[in-house]
Amino acid sequence: MSTDFSEFHDELRTVARDLLGQSSPLVGDRGDASPANWFQFARAGWLGLDVPEAMGGADATFREVTVVLREMGRAATTSPYFGSIILAVGALRYVTSTDQRDDLLRRVVSGDLRLAVALATDDHLDGALTPFALQCPGGAAQLVGRGHFIPDAVEADQLLVLAVDEDGALAIIHLEDDAPGLSIEPQPVVDPTRRLAHVVADHIEVKDPAILRFRDPPEEAAQRLFDRATLAIACDSLGVAEAMLDATVAYTSTRHQFGRPVGSFQAVKHACADMLLKITVSQELLASAIEAVSVEADDAWIAVSRAKSYIGAAAVEVAGEAMQLHGGIGFTWESGIHTYLKRATLNRSLFGCPTAHRRRLAAHWFGDPLLP
Amino acid sequence: MPVGWREAQTGASDEEYVSFQKGWFNELRDAGYAVPHWPREWGGGMSVAAQIVLYQELAAHDAPRVELAFVAIHHAASTLLVAGTDDQRRRHLPAILEGEIWVQGFSEPEAGSDLASLKTSARRTGDAYVVNGQKVWSTGALHADWCLLLARTDPTADKRHGISYFLMDMNTPGVDVRPIKNAVGESHFCEIFLDDVVIPAENLVGTENAGWQVANETLTTERGLTALELAERLRNHGFRSLVQTCTIPRRSGYRPIDDPIVRDHLTAFETEISGLRALCRGVIERHEAGTARPAEASLVKLCYSELLQRMTDFAVATAGLSVHTQLQKPMSGGWDSGAWVLDFIGSWEWTIAGGTNEIQRTIIGERCLGLPREPRVPNQ
Numbered sequence: 001m002s003t004d005f006s007e008f009h010d011e012l013r014t015v016a017r018d019l020l021g022q023s024s025p026l027v028g029d030r031g032d033a034s035p036a037n038w039f040q041f042a043r044a045g046w047l048g049l050d051v052p053e054a055m056g057g058a059d060a061t062f063r064e065v066t067v068v069l070r071e072m073g074r075a076a077t078t079s080p081y082f083g084s085i086i087l088a089v090g091a092l093r094y095v096t097s098t099d100q101r102d103d104l105l106r107r108v109v110s111g112d113l114r115l116a117v118a119l120a121t122d123d124h125l126d127g128a129l130t131p132f133a134l135q136c137p138g139g140a141a142q143l144v145g146r147g148h149f150i151p152d153a154v155e156a157d158q159l160l161v162l163a164v165d166e167d168g169a170l171a172i173i174h175l176e177d178d179a180p181g182l183s184i185e186p187q188p189v190v191d192p193t194r195r196l197a198h199v200v201a202d203h204i205e206v207k208d209p210a211i212l213r214f215r216d217p218p219e220e221a222a223q224r225l226f227d228r229a230t231l232a233i234a235c236d237s238l239g240v241a242e243a244m245l246d247a248t249v250a251y252t253s254t255r256h257q258f259g260r261p262v263g264s265f266q267a268v269k270h271a272c273a274d275m276l277l278k279i280t281v282s283q284e285l286l287a288s289a290i291e292a293v294s295v296e297a298d299d300a301w302i303a304v305s306r307a308k309s310y311i312g313a314a315a316v317e318v319a320g321e322a323m324q325l326h327g328g329i330g331f332t333w334e335s336g337i338h339t340y341l342k343r344a345t346l347n348r349s350l351f352g353c354p355t356a357h358r359r360r361l362a363a364h365w366f367g368d369p370l371l372p
Numbered sequence: 373m374p375v376g377w378r379e380a381q382t383g384a385s386d387e388e389y390v391s392f393q394k395g396w397f398n399e400l401r402d403a404g405y406a407v408p409h410w411p412r413e414w415g416g417g418m419s420v421a422a423q424i425v426l427y428q429e430l431a432a433h434d435a436p437r438v439e440l441a442f443v444a445i446h447h448a449a450s451t452l453l454v455a456g457t458d459d460q461r462r463r464h465l466p467a468i469l470e471g472e473i474w475v476q477g478f479s480e481p482e483a484g485s486d487l488a489s490l491k492t493s494a495r496r497t498g499d500a501y502v503v504n505g506q507k508v509w510s511t512g513a514l515h516a517d518w519c520l521l522l523a524r525t526d527p528t529a530d531k532r533h534g535i536s537y538f539l540m541d542m543n544t545p546g547v548d549v550r551p552i553k554n555a556v557g558e559s560h561f562c563e564i565f566l567d568d569v570v571i572p573a574e575n576l577v578g579t580e581n582a583g584w585q586v587a588n589e590t591l592t593t594e595r596g597l598t599a600l601e602l603a604e605r606l607r608n609h610g611f612r613s614l615v616q617t618c619t620i621p622r623r624s625g626y627r628p629i630d631d632p633i634v635r636d637h638l639t640a641f642e643t644e645i646s647g648l649r650a651l652c653r654g655v656i657e658r659h660e661a662g663t664a665r666p667a668e669a670s671l672v673k674l675c676y677s678e679l680l681q682r683m684t685d686f687a688v689a690t691a692g693l694s695v696h697t698q699l700q701k702p703m704s705g706g707w708d709s710g711a712w713v714l715d716f717i718g719s720w721e722w723t724i725a726g727g728t729n730e731i732q733r734t735i736i737g738e739r740c741l742g743l744p745r746e747p748r749v750p751n752q
Contacts, residue, residue, distance in 0.1 A: 272737050361639045
C-alpha cells in the first residue's frame with residue numbers, strides 16, 4: 001500500500017475514532033445504545049467513500065469503507081450505516097445505471113435519503129439469497145415475500161428489496177416507504193446496538209423504472225453484494241475485539257490485588273496474549289479479504305468466508321475473555337462490556353455463522369460429501 | 373528434487389540421514405538456493421521477495437528441509453555477520469558453504485527459560501579461555517564441527533553482563549557429546565560436557581562480557597523466513613496429508629471427509645493456516661520496511677506451534693487406530709509428516725523449544741501489550 005493511502009487511512013481512522021468514540025458504551029456509564037448523528041457521518045464524507053465523484057462520492061474504495069466500519073465496531077456504534085451504506089450503496093453499485101438508480105445513489109451519499117435492503121441475512125449460504133419474489137400475474141409486476149432480520153429498515157426513508165423474478169433472475173426493487181402492501185416492523189434482538197426488522201411485501205405493485213437490474217451476470221453481482229455485507233460484519237467484529245483487548249489491558253494494568261496490578265499475573269497476561277494472537281490472525285485474514293473484495297477477485301468469496309468464520313468466532317471469544325478478566329465489574333450493565341459481547345454474538349450469526357461459511361469452504365476444498 | 377526421499381528417509385540410519393542432508397545442501401548451494409539470505413559478497417544476495425517465493429516453492433514441491441546446516445546458515449552466519457571479525461567471517465562463512473556444521477551451546481540444565489542464569493564458566497588464561505560446564509538441547513551436536521557457545525566470564529557481574537560469546541571447535545579435547553533421546557524416539561539434540569576446554573581468545577565474538585547482547589542481536593534475525601517456510605509446509609504437505617488421511621475409508625465404508633464435523637474442523641484449520649501464512653509474510657515485509665512490531669516472532673511461534681499441535685491431534689483423533697501402527701516418520705521432513713501419532717508427540721518440540729509458549733505469552737503481554745511486569749525475585 002502506498003504511503004499516501006496509509007496516511008489517508010490514518011486520518012480517516014483518527015477522525016472516526018474521535019467522532020464515534022464519544023458514544024462508545026465504554027464511555028460514561030451507559031449500557032444502552034442511542035443512534036449516532038447521521039449528518040456528522042455525511043459531513044465526514046463517510047456516506048460515499050467508494051462512490052464515484054460524479055455521484056457525489058469520494059471516489060475511494062471499499063478499503064476506506066472498512067476503516068470506518070472497524071471503528072464502528074470499536075465504538076459499538078448504533079447507526080443505519082450498515083443498511084444504507086454497506087447494503088444499499090453496495091446494491092446500487094452492482095446494478096446498471098439508470099436515472100432512478102443514479103438519483104438514489106446521489107441522495108444517499110448527500111445524506112438526505114436513507115435506504116435499507118431487504119434480503120436474506122441469516123441462511124443465504126444454505127438457501128435462497130432472498131425470500132422476496134417478483135410475480136407478474138396478468139402482466140403487472142407484484143412483489144411478495146416476508147423477510148426477517150432486515151438491518152435498519154425501520155429507520156430507512158425508502159427500501160430496496162432483493163427479489164427473484166419469474167425467470168429466476170435477481171433484481172433490486174425500489175419501494176417508497178408508504179407503498180401499499182409494505183409493512184416494516186421492528187424485530188428486537190438482545191444486542192441493543194443494531195436495529196433489525198420484519199419486512200412483509202404483500203403483493204406490492206412495482207412499476208418498471210423501480211426494477212433495477214444487476215450488472216451481468218446477475219448471480220455474480222449479487223454474490224459481490226453478499227461478500228461486501230459479510231466482510232463489513234467481519235470488520236465490525238474485529239473492531240469489537242480490538243476495543244475489548246484495549247479495555248482489558250487498560251483495566252488490568254491499573255486494577256490492583258495482592259499488592260500488584262492484576263495484569264502482572266501470568267494467568268491474566270497470558271489470556272491477554274491469546275486475545276492478541278486471535279486479533280492478529282483476524283487482522284491478516286481481514287486484510288486478505290478486503291484486498292480480494294476491493295479488486296473484485298473471482299474467488300473473493302473464499303477470503304471472505306475465511307475471514308467471517310474466523311473473526312466472527314474470535315470476536316466473541318475475545319469479548320467473553322474481556323468480561324472474564326474485568327471480573328465482577330465486567331458483568332455489570334454499566335461497564336458496557338456486555339454490549340460488545342452481545343454485538344459480537346449477533347455479528348457472528350449475521351450473514352452466515354462460522355459453520356455455514358465453513359460448509360461452503362469445505363464444499364470447495366473437498367467436493368460434496370458422499371452420502372451414507 | 374530428490375525423488376522418493378520421504379520413503380528413503382523413513383527408518384534411515386544416522387549415517388544415511390547425515391549423508392542425505394549434506395547432499396541436499398550441496399545441491400541447493402550449487403543452484404544458489406542454500407544461503408539466499410546472506411549478503412551477495414558471501415554467496416547470497418537474493419531479494420526478500422524472491423526468498424519468500426523460494427520458500428513457497430520449496431514447500432509446494434515438498435522439498436526436504438535443510439536441518440543439519442540450519443544453525444550454520446542462520447545463527448552462526450548472522451552472528452558472524454553482525455558481530456564477528458573479518459577474520460572470523462573469512463574463516464567460517466566459506467567453510468559453511470563447504471559443509472561446516474554448527475551447533476548452538478546456549479541452554480543448560482539449570483538455565484532453560486531463564487537462559488541468562490547460565491553457569492558454564494570461561495576463565496581467561498593468557499591468550500585463551502578455559503571452559504568448564506554443561507550444555508543441553510544442542511540440536512545436531514553429534515555431527516557438529518563448531519559450536520556457538522555462551523559462557524560466563526564474570527561471575528560477579530549482573531547475570532546479563534557477565535556472559536561472553538565464543539566460537540568453539542567441537543574437536544577440542546575435553547568436549548564430550550552425548551545424544552538425548554527425545555519423546556518421539558529420535559536423538560537430534562544432545563548434551564555437551566565441557567571439561568577444561570581451551571578456546572583461543574581470537575574465537576571470542578564481540579567484547580568480553582557482552583555475549584548476552586550479541587546473542588540477543590543475532591537470535592531473532594532468521595525467524596521470519598523460517599516461520600514462513602514452516603507455515604507454507606503446513607499448508608502443503610501437512611494439510612494435504614491430513615485431508616488424504618481423512619479420505620481413506622474405514623472398514624465400515626465411513627470416510628471422515630464426508631462427515632460434516634470433520635469438514636468443519638479441516639476448513640477451520642485451512643483458514644487458520646491462511647492467517648498464519650499471511651502473518652509470516654507480513655512479519656518479513658514489515659521487517660524489511662523497518663516497521664516491525666514488537667515481539668512479532670513470539671506471536672508467530674505461538675500461532676504455528678499450537679496450530680501444529682491441534683492439527684496433528686485432530687488427525688490422530690479422527691484417523692482411527694491404523695495411524696498408531698506408523699512407528700517411524702521420515703527424517704528431514706519436519707513436523708507434519710503424516711505419521712500422525714509421532715507428529716502429534718513431536719509437536720511439543722515446538723510448544724516447548726526456543727522459549728516455551730508460556731514464556732512467549734509473557735513476552736507478548738509485556739512487549740506487545742505493555743502489561744505490567746512480574747515483580748522480580750530479589751538477587752535475580
